[in-house]
Amino acid sequence: MSRVVKLAVIPGDGIGPEVVAEAEKVLDAVTAGGDVRFDKTRFSLGAGRYLDTGDTLTDDDLAAVAGHDAILLGAVGGVPGDPRLKDANIERGLLLKLRFELDHYVNLRPSKTYPGSVTPLADPGEIDFVVVREGTEGPYVGNGGAIRRGTPQEVANETSVNTAFGVERVVRYAFELAERRSRRVTWVHKTNVLVHAGAIWQRIVREVAAEHPDVAVDYLHVDAATIFLVTNPRRFDVIVTDNLFGDILTDLAGAVTGGIGLAASGNINPDGAFPSMFEPVHGSAPDIAGQHRADPTAAILSVALMLDHLGLGTESLRVTRAVEEDIAARTGAARTTPRIGDDIVARLQA
Amino acid sequence: MSRVVKLAVIPGDGIGPEVVAEAEKVLDAVTAGGDVRFDKTRFSLGAGRYLDTGDTLTDDDLAAVAGHDAILLGAVGGVPGDPRLKDANIERGLLLKLRFELDHYVNLRPSKTYPGSVTPLADPGEIDFVVVREGTEGPYVGNGGAIRRGTPQEVANETSVNTAFGVERVVRYAFELAERRSRRVTWVHKTNVLVHAGAIWQRIVREVAAEHPDVAVDYLHVDAATIFLVTNPRRFDVIVTDNLFGDILTDLAGAVTGGIGLAASGNINPDGAFPSMFEPVHGSAPDIAGQHRADPTAAILSVALMLDHLGLGTESLRVTRAVEEDIAARTGAARTTPRIGDDIVARLQA
Numbered sequence: 007m008s009r010v011v012k013l014a015v016i017p018g019d020g021i022g023p024e025v026v027a028e029a030e031k032v033l034d035a036v037t038a039g040g041d042v043r044f045d046k047t048r049f050s051l052g053a054g055r056y057l058d059t060g061d062t063l064t065d066d067d068l069a070a071v072a073g074h075d076a077i078l079l080g081a082v083g084g085v086p087g088d089p090r091l092k093d094a095n096i097e098r099g100l101l102l103k104l105r106f107e108l109d110h111y112v113n114l115r116p117s118k119t120y121p122g123s124v125t126p127l128a129d130p131g132e133i134d135f136v137v138v139r140e141g142t143e144g145p146y147v148g149n150g151g152a153i154r155r156g157t158p159q160e161v162a163n164e165t166s167v168n169t170a171f172g173v174e175r176v177v178r179y180a181f182e183l184a185e186r187r188s189r190r191v192t193w194v195h196k197t198n199v200l201v202h203a204g205a206i207w208q209r210i211v212r213e214v215a216a217e218h219p220d221v222a223v224d225y226l227h228v229d230a231a232t233i234f235l236v237t238n239p240r241r242f243d244v245i246v247t248d249n250l251f252g253d254i255l256t257d258l259a260g261a262v263t264g265g266i267g268l269a270a271s272g273n274i275n276p277d278g279a280f281p282s283m284f285e286p287v288h289g290s291a292p293d294i295a296g297q298h299r300a301d302p303t304a305a306i307l308s309v310a311l312m313l314d315h316l317g318l319g320t321e322s323l324r325v326t327r328a329v330e331e332d333i334a335a336r337t338g339a340a341r342t343t344p345r346i347g348d349d350i351v352a353r354l355q356a
Numbered sequence: 357m358s359r360v361v362k363l364a365v366i367p368g369d370g371i372g373p374e375v376v377a378e379a380e381k382v383l384d385a386v387t388a389g390g391d392v393r394f395d396k397t398r399f400s401l402g403a404g405r406y407l408d409t410g411d412t413l414t415d416d417d418l419a420a421v422a423g424h425d426a427i428l429l430g431a432v433g434g435v436p437g438d439p440r441l442k443d444a445n446i447e448r449g450l451l452l453k454l455r456f457e458l459d460h461y462v463n464l465r466p467s468k469t470y471p472g473s474v475t476p477l478a479d480p481g482e483i484d485f486v487v488v489r490e491g492t493e494g495p496y497v498g499n500g501g502a503i504r505r506g507t508p509q510e511v512a513n514e515t516s517v518n519t520a521f522g523v524e525r526v527v528r529y530a531f532e533l534a535e536r537r538s539r540r541v542t543w544v545h546k547t548n549v550l551v552h553a554g555a556i557w558q559r560i561v562r563e564v565a566a567e568h569p570d571v572a573v574d575y576l577h578v579d580a581a582t583i584f585l586v587t588n589p590r591r592f593d594v595i596v597t598d599n600l601f602g603d604i605l606t607d608l609a610g611a612v613t614g615g616i617g618l619a620a621s622g623n624i625n626p627d628g629a630f631p632s633m634f635e636p637v638h639g640s641a642p643d644i645a646g647q648h649r650a651d652p653t654a655a656i657l658s659v660a661l662m663l664d665h666l667g668l669g670t671e672s673l674r675v676t677r678a679v680e681e682d683i684a685a686r687t688g689a690a691r692t693t694p695r696i697g698d699d700i701v702a703r704l705q706a
């Protein structure tokens with residue numbers, strides 16, 4: 007009996023389509039001849055689509071995407087400073103709208119060094135942790151506004167909204183993940199300064215921690231966490247934090263473990279009410295678009311995360327192994343985007 | 357004719373008194389026999405004082421401190437998790453209160469590698485930039501609150517307040533500083549997500565930049581800025597950013613350039629209406645307090661920043677040079693806190 011997975015593919019802008027093409031190649035290769043078939047629908051969304059039609063993400067787009075079992079996204083965003091995009095915010099209007107509307111409350115971002123990883127650290131050691139970043143609230147809600155706009159008396163407020171409902175579900179996810187890893191959770195915030203947002207996080211972490219007496223918990227202020235990410239990244243196993251701190255820590259973690267070209271992510275709706283979305287952490291990099299210079303590895307590892315999420319653990323592991331072998335074999339010589347994809351497919355089939 | 361500088365000294369908690377003692381030693385040595393005399397008043401403030409008296413910073417304390425020409429602070433904060441400090445927030449009640457009440461709107465944090473600096477980066481190169489961190493508003497204002505506290509329906513809000521007045525003065529300071537350095541300003545925010553706070557920063561940076569056509573300006577999202585801090589820190593000269601992003605970036609910058617034990621800072625009121633305050637970026641580190649293991653260099657470099665701020669450029673340079681020589685001569689062998697102070701004084705007098 008064969009299973010069909012309805013996959014929405016959003017290549018997006020810049021290098022997005024290039025890296026997604028390789029991710030699809032790998033997905034096709036790993037599922038070829040198997041029991042599971044991916045039925046793909048391509049969505050043309052992003053800055054390009056906005057420039058063509060004026061639409062970012064319509065209700066119809068959203069409903070159509072939501073009707074799938076999973077989403078694979080490349081990267082979205084136009085050329086910085088493009089005057090035609092002045093009134094658009096593709097990030098909020100498309101990427102964050104998808105994360106919020108599809109209730110992706112867990113933004114899962116593994117950070118791992120592979121044998122052969124090139125990192126800016128003198129002595130990185132073996133790094134292997136996962137950031138569980140809250141995805142649907144905190145400073146990302148867009149609440150706020152300004153008065154006396156454009157005048158010397160302007161006041162602009164930006165409000166972080168944190169709910170017990172929202173914090174608890176993501177903290178719970180992190181502790182459950184830690185139970186399956188090495189039973190250590192580090193939660194990160196800035197409780198000594200952001201006292202209101204910090205207090206609700208602290209209360210809930212304590213409550214959930216009490217239900218997991220076998221999990222060791224420690225707390226770091228976000229500034230201290232960035233220090234440890236460069237001085238002792240091995241100390242981390244599962245990090246749980248809010249939407250903004252998670253954004254910052256995962257870019258830094260990507261840089262530290264081998265470059266943002268390897269950093270994959272899953273925007274997960276663990277309840278399964280909506281499709282989860284898998285995407286490289288990197289952006290659309292319009293400056294190198296079309297040159298076949300982008301590393302598709304982060305997109306390919308995002309496919310591995312997707313396969314795992316869909317219960318296809320064997321296929322996920324095969325992709326990860328092929329990527330690991332590819333990284334270990336790197337010599338520093340430049341390869342084109344499709345070449346890296348082909349090499350990984352070849353290892354998969356070997 | 358001799359000048360008297362009234363200096364408020366706040367040794368604080370943990371390693372604060374130890375590092376301040378060395379900073380004072382160096383200050384005494386560099387001013388000995390000169391025209392400027394520092395008239396010091398010692399203030400017992402911090403977690404220790406709170407535990408003794410229940411007071412954090414009274415109106416009388418504040419008025420007394422404010423009556424000085426400058427402030428030298430070690431570090432404040434008790435042992436994390438101390439139940440007797442449960443209802444105290446020494447950071448907000450003392451440190452941030454001083455910064456806010458004394459209108460320290462420029463939090464100046466230089467980051468520099470010295471010959472001999474030990475950094476976690478494989479190839480740091482010569483790093484030399486200054487972060488101009490806003491000090492009196494943004495997410496640090498403490499505005500917000502919670503409803504249905506302690507229940508599953510709790511909602512906790514934390515509001516970042518950004519004024520044209522507050523943003524303009526710090527951005528202006530950064531551009532003026534850049535005019536005296538290599539004429540490059542990088543401003544850092546997260547404009548694509550924090551649209552309300554981001555828009556006021558963007559407008560004002562543009563307006564001030566237009567008055568400085570000779571200064572090159574670029575913008576980075578905070579997440580991208582952390583990547584560059586580890587992959588290419590040499591790209592930075594002057595960074596200007598808000599209170600929270602500045603907190604994060606300067607801890608990371610400290611780690612990258614040679615450890616938080618070297619990172620000095622000035623909380624500056626450029627108008628001179630209030631005394632400016634100089635302090636190491638590191639905290640009170642209660643875990644190593646009393647063991648004479650703390651590096652007093654950050655406190656000593658804070659004295660150099662103070663001397664410069666007070667117009668004592670020659671003395672400031674002498675301290676910096678002595679510190680540079682000390683760092684260059686480091687062998688990795690452990691020295692006690694007073695020993696490092698003594699060694700720097702000896703170089704000063706050589």
Ligand SMILES: CC(C)[C@H](C(=O)O)[C@@H](O)C(=O)O
Pocket residue numbers: 097098101102253287548549579
């Ligand atoms: C593009 C941007 C809105 C996004 C974020 O801040 O979440 C990106 O930086 C990321 O980390 O996926």
Ligand SMILES: CC(C)[C@H](C(=O)O)[C@@H](O)C(=O)O
Pocket residue numbers: 198199229447448451452603637
């Ligand atoms: C102690 C804390 C309130 C403080 C801050 O966040 O500003 C510290 O981290 C710093 O950077 O000086």
